[in-house]
Amino acid sequence: MEFPEEYRYTEEHEWVLVEDQLVTVGISDFAQDALGDVVFxxxxxxxxxxxxxxxxxxxESVKAVSDVYAPVSGEVIEVNEELPDAPETINTSPYEDGWMIKIKISDAAELDDLMDADAYQAFIEEEA
Known part of the structure; x- marks a missing residue:
């Protein structure tokens, strides 16, 4: 399983890539693996x-329907328009092509609540 070091993670298994006041959000490799084949x-x-x-x-996957949670507050400035027609991209490329949304952060202090890759791996091991 892959957990890129430059990303931050939530307890709900979203990943966040921070670029100034803009964050890109998706679900982690762990989450897509647990869900199985994403169909919607x-x-x-x-x-x-x-x-x-x-x-x-x-x-929505063959196993479950899951909400995806905002890791930070802010305005959605871009949506991955490819995902509705190709939801399986989340399975094949969760960190690159499978991104979901881009958010303009309204409170950068919220980033402090996110885990780094090492903390996220430890969190997953505790959950198992």
Whole structure:
């Protein structure tokens, strides 16, 4: 399983790539593996205001339907338009092509609540 060092992670298994006041969000390799084959993705519209810890979308797999949670508060400025037509991209490329949304952060201090790769791996091991 892959956990890129430059990413941050949530306890709900989202990953976050921080670039200044912009974050890209998706679900981790661990999450996509646990879900199995992803068959449907529901994402918010550009301009949607998100609150950290609240659901922003849905991922449906052959095993389960799961909410996806906003890791930070802010405005959705871009949505991966490819995912609704190719949801399996989350399985094949969770950290690159399988990204879900980009958020303009409204409170950068919320980034301090996210785990680094080592802490996330330890979290997963504790959960198992």
């Amino acid at each position: 993705v529901e994402l918010p519209e550009v301009g949607t205001l998100l609150e950290a810890g609240k659901p922003f979308g849905v991922v």
